[in-house]
Amino acid sequence: MKKQILIVPSIFFLFIISIFFYLLTIDRNPSEIPSNLINKTVPFFETETLLKNKKFISSNEFGNEIILVNFFATWCKPCREEHKYIIKLSKKNNLRIIGINYKDDPKKSIAWLKNLGNPYSDVPLDKNGRIAIDWGVYGIPETFVINSDGIIEYRHVGPITKKIYEKINLLISTLK
Amino acid sequence: MIPTIGNFALWLSFFFSVFQLIFSRRSKNIKYIGLIVNCLFFSTLISFFLLMYSHVVSDFSIINVVENSHTTKPLLYKIAGVWGNHEGSMLLWILVLALFNYFIFKLINKENLFFILKTLEVQAFIIIGFSLFTIFTSNPFLRILPAQLEGLGFNPILQDPALAIHPPLLYLGYVGFSAVFSMSVATLILNNKQNIFWYNCMKPFVLAAWTFLTIGITLGSVWAYYELGWGGWWFWDPVENASFMPWLIGTALLHSLIIVEKRKSLQAWVLLLAILAFLLSVIGTFLVRSGILTSVHTFALDPSRGIYILVFTALLGGYSLILFGTRSKNFFNNNYFSLFSKEGSILVNNIFMAVVCATVFLGTIYPLIVEAFTNNKISVGEPYYNSTVIPIMIPAFIVMGVGPILNWGKEDKFKFLKKIFPSILFTLSMTVIIFLFYKSYSILGIAGIFLSFWIISNNIFNIIKKNKNYSMGMFVAHLGAGLLILGITGSSVWQDEKIITMKVNSEVKIKNYNIIFDNIEEIKGINYIAIRGNFLVHNDKKKIITKLNPENRFYPITNIFTTEASIHTNLSRDLYIVLGEGNINDGWVVRIYYNPLVIWIWIGSLLIFFGGIISLNINLKKLLK
Numbered sequence: 001m002k003k004q005i006l007i008v009p010s011i012f013f014l015f016i017i018s019i020f021f022y023l024l025t026i027d028r029n030p031s032e033i034p035s036n037l038i039n040k041t042v043p044f045f046e047t048e049t050l051l052k053n054k055k056f057i058s059s060n061e062f063g064n065e066i067i068l069v070n071f072f073a074t075w076c077k078p079c080r081e082e083h084k085y086i087i088k089l090s091k092k093n094n095l096r097i098i099g100i101n102y103k104d105d106p107k108k109s110i111a112w113l114k115n116l117g118n119p120y121s122d123v124p125l126d127k128n129g130r131i132a133i134d135w136g137v138y139g140i141p142e143t144f145v146i147n148s149d150g151i152i153e154y155r156h157v158g159p160i161t162k163k164i165y166e167k168i169n170l171l172i173s174t175l176k
Numbered sequence: 177m178i179p180t181i182g183n184f185a186l187w188l189s190f191f192f193s194v195f196q197l198i199f200s201r202r203s204k205n206i207k208y209i210g211l212i213v214n215c216l217f218f219s220t221l222i223s224f225f226l227l228m229y230s231h232v233v234s235d236f237s238i239i240n241v242v243e244n245s246h247t248t249k250p251l252l253y254k255i256a257g258v259w260g261n262h263e264g265s266m267l268l269w270i271l272v273l274a275l276f277n278y279f280i281f282k283l284i285n286k287e288n289l290f291f292i293l294k295t296l297e298v299q300a301f302i303i304i305g306f307s308l309f310t311i312f313t314s315n316p317f318l319r320i321l322p323a324q325l326e327g328l329g330f331n332p333i334l335q336d337p338a339l340a341i342h343p344p345l346l347y348l349g350y351v352g353f354s355a356v357f358s359m360s361v362a363t364l365i366l367n368n369k370q371n372i373f374w375y376n377c378m379k380p381f382v383l384a385a386w387t388f389l390t391i392g393i394t395l396g397s398v399w400a401y402y403e404l405g406w407g408g409w410w411f412w413d414p415v416e417n418a419s420f421m422p423w424l425i426g427t428a429l430l431h432s433l434i435i436v437e438k439r440k441s442l443q444a445w446v447l448l449l450a451i452l453a454f455l456l457s458v459i460g461t462f463l464v465r466s467g468i469l470t471s472v473h474t475f476a477l478d479p480s481r482g483i484y485i486l487v488f489t490a491l492l493g494g495y496s497l498i499l500f501g502t503r504s505k506n507f508f509n510n511n512y513f514s515l516f517s518k519e520g521s522i523l524v525n526n527i528f529m530a531v532v533c534a535t536v537f538l539g540t541i542y543p544l545i546v547e548a549f550t551n552n553k554i555s556v557g558e559p560y561y562n563s564t565v566i567p568i569m570i571p572a573f574i575v576m577g578v579g580p581i582l583n584w585g586k587e588d589k590f591k592f593l594k595k596i597f598p599s600i601l602f603t604l605s606m607t608v609i610i611f612l613f614y615k616s617y618s619i620l621g622i623a624g625i626f627l628s629f630w631i632i633s634n635n636i637f638n639i640i641k642k643n644k645n646y647s648m649g650m651f652v653a654h655l656g657a658g659l660l661i662l663g664i665t666g667s668s669v670w671q672d673e674k675i676i677t678m679k680v681n682s683e684v685k686i687k688n689y690n691i692i693f694d695n696i697e698e699i700k701g702i703n704y705i706a707i708r709g710n711f712l713v714h715n716d717k718k719k720i721i722t723k724l725n726p727e728n729r730f731y732p733i734t735n736i737f738t739t740e741a742s743i744h745t746n747l748s749r750d751l752y753i754v755l756g757e758g759n760i761n762d763g764w765v766v767r768i769y770y771n772p773l774v775i776w777i778w779i780g781s782l783l784i785f786f787g788g789i790i791s792l793n794i795n796l797k798k799l800l801k
Contacts, residue, residue, distance in 0.1 A: 003505045009448065010497030013455070016541065017490045019548045023468055024482045077328075103737075128757055 037152045042069075042144075043134040050101055050109055050123035061098070061122070063150035066175050068097045068168070070120075071132060071142045073104045074112040078159035079141045083116050085160040090119035093172050102126045102140050143168070147175050179238050182226030183317040185219045189270060190307040192216035196277075197300035200293045206284060209296065213281040216303070220274040224267055227316050228258045237323035240264060240316045245327040246733050248703040249335075256340035260331075262465060262481075263316035265343060269461075270310060272344075272351040273303045276381065280355050283377050283799070291372045294362035295355070302354050305488045313481045329733040332704065336403045342395040346419060349389025350457035353422060355381040356429070357454035360447045361496050364503045375436045375446065380795045382433060385453075386426040387788030393419050394781035405739040405754040407673060407769040409777065412561045417540045418460025421533050425453040428529035431522045438584065439519060443507040444500075445526070451496045456537075458489050468544065514586045521579035528572035535564045570623060573661065577630040580646060580654060581638050599633035606633075614772075616670055624665025631658035649794060653787025660780030666773025667750075673770075679763035687770045689721070689751065690714040696764070704729045706740075709755045709764065713744065726755040726766075750774045 037043070042062050049056045061067070070086055072079040090097050099120035101109050106125065113123070126132055135144070138157045145154040145168060154171055156164055196212045203209070230238050231254050234247050244261045245254060258264040277299045284292040310316070356378055363374045396419070401409035410416060429449040435442050462468070466482025513519045539556045546554050581595050606629040611622060635654050638646055674686050683692040694710040706729040713721045727740040744751040750771040758764030 006444075006504050007498070007501035009452075010494065010501050013493045013497050014490070016459075017486065017493065019541075019545055020462070020466075020468060020486055021483075021490075022548050023544055024466065024486060 037136055037144075038155060040152060041150050042146055042152060043131075045124070045131045045134060047124045047126065047131065050106055050113075050125055051118075052122065056122055056124040062146055063148070065096055065148050066172060067146045068095055069100060069135075069144040069146060070097060071100045071102050071126075071135070071137050071140055073102045073140050074108045075104065076140045080116070082141055082159035082161075083119075085162075085165040087117050087119045088165065089168060092169070095172065096121045099123045100126050100131060102132055102137075103129050145171055145175075178226055178230055178235065179317045179319060182223050182230070183315065185223035185226065186267070186270075186307065186311060186315075186317065188219040189216055189223060189274065190304065190311060192219060193300045193303035193307060197297055197304065200296040200300065204289065204293070206289075209293070210281060213278055213296070217274045217278045220267075220271045224258075224271045227264060227267060228255060231255065231258050231264075234327065235323075236325065236327055237319050237321070238316075239318045239320045242320060242324045242327050246329040246703070247326065248733065249329070250702060252337070252340055253335050256334075259343045259347075260334050260339075263310070263314045265347070266306065266310040266314045267316050268344060268347055269351055270303065270306050272347050273299070273306060273354055276352055276355040277303065279381070280358070287370075288372050288374075288377065290366060290370060291359075291362055291374055291377070294366055295358045295377075298358035298361045299354065302358065302492070305492075309481075309484050309488065313484055329731070332729065332731040332736050332738050333403060336399050338395045338399040338402070342392055342399060345388050345395060346392030349385050349387075349392050349426075350419075350422060350460070352381060352385025352388060353426065353450075353454040353457050356385060356450045357492075357496065360450035361499060364447060364496075364499045367503060367506055375433055375443070376799060378446075378450065379433050379437070380792060380799060382426065382430050382450075382453075383788055383792040383795060386423070386430055387785055387792060389419065389423050389426060390781065390788060391785040393423060394778065394785070397781075398778065401774070402741060402743065403738075405741040405767075407671070407741075407752055407754070407767065407771065409667070409774070412539070412558050414540050415460075415464050417536050418456075418463055421456045421460065421536055421540075422453050424529045424533040424536070425449055425456060428526040428533075429453055432526050435519050435522055439511050439513065440509060441511040441513065441519070442523070443509070444504040447504055447507060448500055449530075451493075451500060455489070455493045455496070456533075458485070458492065462486055462489055463540070516582075516587050516589075516592075518579060518582040518584050518587075521575050521582055524575050525572055525579065528568055528575070532565055532568050532572075535568065536561065539564070566620070570627065573627040573631060576654070576657065577627070577634045580650060581634055596634065599630065599637050602633040602637075603629040614670055618669050621665055621669035624661055624669065628658050628662035628665065631655075631661065647791065647794065649787045649789075649791030651787070652790060653784045656780045656783025656785075656787060658780070659776045659783065663773045663776030663778075663780055667771045667777065670772045671769060674768045676766060676768075677758065677763045678766045680760070682763070684766075684768065686751075686768050687749075688716045689770075690716075690718075691724075691751075691753070691768060693764075693766070694723075696760075699727075701729070703733060704731045706730065707755070709753075709766070711742075711753055713751060722751075724751065724753045726753045728755050728757075745775050747775060748772065 042058060044058050046055060046057045068089060086097060089095055097120050101123050103126065109123070113120070124131070141159055143156045143160060144152055147153050153175065154168070156168075160168070192212055192215050196209065196216060199209050199212060227240070230241055231245055232251065234241060234245055234254070236242050240261065240263050244257050244264075249257065259268045277296065280292060280295055280299060359374060359378045359381070368374065396416070397409045400406070400411065429446060432442050432446050432449065436446050462482065462485045465485060468482060515524070539560050542556050543554050546552055577599075578596060582592070603626055607622060607626045610625050614621070631654060635651055635658065639651055672686055674684060676684055678684060678693045680693055680695055683690055685691075690713075692712045692714065694712050696707055696709050699706050699708050706727040708725050708727045711724040711726070713724060715721050722744045724742040724744060726742040729738045729740060731738070739754050739756070741752055741754045750769070752769040752771055754767040756765030756767060
């Protein structure tokens, strides 16, 4: 029996380890989950809004300009952390941002937006989570970029970090 | 004050492990080393209990307690909260490492002195690695100033008795393999010049680790079944795979050790399995803790932690496997045996186990490999595992059925046929009976039932004949495996599922049962509020069998909704109801599962666990005699 074969496990092991090492050091986001909705039109929904006394009908709103859709809730800690980036995004690009308020108490949401600032043009309410299901939302917070044809260009699961903020900025400037 | 002492004790553990490394290398004075081993264990124990104490009294000056606890949490979950998070669970890792370290030392005697000292040296190196990791990247005693008034709470989905004890048992399994690993590396380093029976020392550790891993995985599965409300008990989640792989290798190791003991063959193979079992445990920890892949268990997304564990894994694995590659040729011998014998059957099953493990490993890391080379994201799910693992398991189970009744050395073909004749008859008749009862034409179902009774009947006929070759532990464990296969087959092949919207007073039929939605009410628990549905279950004779009360809970502290499935169990099936979303006008979404034979999964796994305990007991008695 050739004894060289005994060294195979170590070679295989080092191969696996180097893949892990590579993946850990490159800039990657394991929670970036490919969405079936990318390059498709936004799912239709119709619901009440938080601050305005009117119905939000998605087909009337999307398709005219670039819009950022952000699913958020007051009970979600990471939403609070990403909020400053949402505000920055709305100011810097003069971007329209729709914040879908997921399974939340409207009173708390109003207070929350008063405290932290309101970057949203509209806040449609998703009281029972139905809209989130249609959008294939994986976890709160989640953010979508929709182009001026009403097509979903980008999706991010989890809070917006500095890196993601820059990525979204870049994407918006290319879309314009 | 308490956290400072806890932190100090953790540092002491680190220093004692450094002393252990130095002393077991330089000095041969057993007294000193024994003292160090004891001190190491006690300082870690103190550190662990001080963290537990801080959780119990809700010391909100500690970040770890703030982030994972709350004053309203029941005491059991305050205690379980210690290991319900990354930092605390790392401390538990070190505690278990120190515990096995202590047991390794207990084996020391004049004959195996060098071997045990070398093992302690390797074990000390592992403890140093993990304690440095914990102290610098995951210190559970970090303070927060000013102290908080209240904690952030605990993920309510983890509030479950099975899950409270699942991690410690699982860690006893994972970390137990550290001792096996250390012994294997020590054997390779020493080239076994003293001709020590290293495999006798290794066996109780393999048995202990494997047994605890078995029960740990079972409890995790029980939790998934009762708490997640998805109607199933195994999802091929990366973390489940991370525990399943060392278990498979552990199973192979356990059985091939029997051959080494009996014939001195396969030593190199056993040394390799011993290394792999622990490496897979550590890689599993890495996969879960580094955030390199997402799973329901993902602890924390911190790349610095990932890099540290990875570097440490690379050191352990690189060193041990290269050592294996260069030294293991000294452990080959020419004690060949016939394939048609007990040794032969064990070897064949060893290969099957290794192949299944490789398959699961490939499935788990394949998405990562694809991403590294092509930047595409793919996911590997149940279809892959079902279509690869099951075909390998079927021949493995056939061999498993006959293994225990085969002779050592060589088996006579004619005598063998005579031996298996009654069990073939019994197996066929049981398969036909069950087939007629369920009237299912699933080939997989029939195969599963056949294999299950094949293993069970061979075992039982073997014990009736008072075959000299059987051990009680093996009998119980193999019987358990047979029942486990029965349960897995029933619950996966004949499961029935209904998802419907139900209003109060409406009814639905599943199999022979009529389920009536009686009413819905609001209830208040210790730290949650819930709506609870009351369902009446009638059988086909219109008699009420049971009431099922699934709940939809809301935990205000963490703002999390959970579902509590309600399950009625008997020996032939589970009725499993989950209450979904809804309101009084439109009705509620209700998921109802008819899960045949699930109870046999738990009974089977428990028997495997007890089989392990019995064998462990016998082996320890033999070793310490």
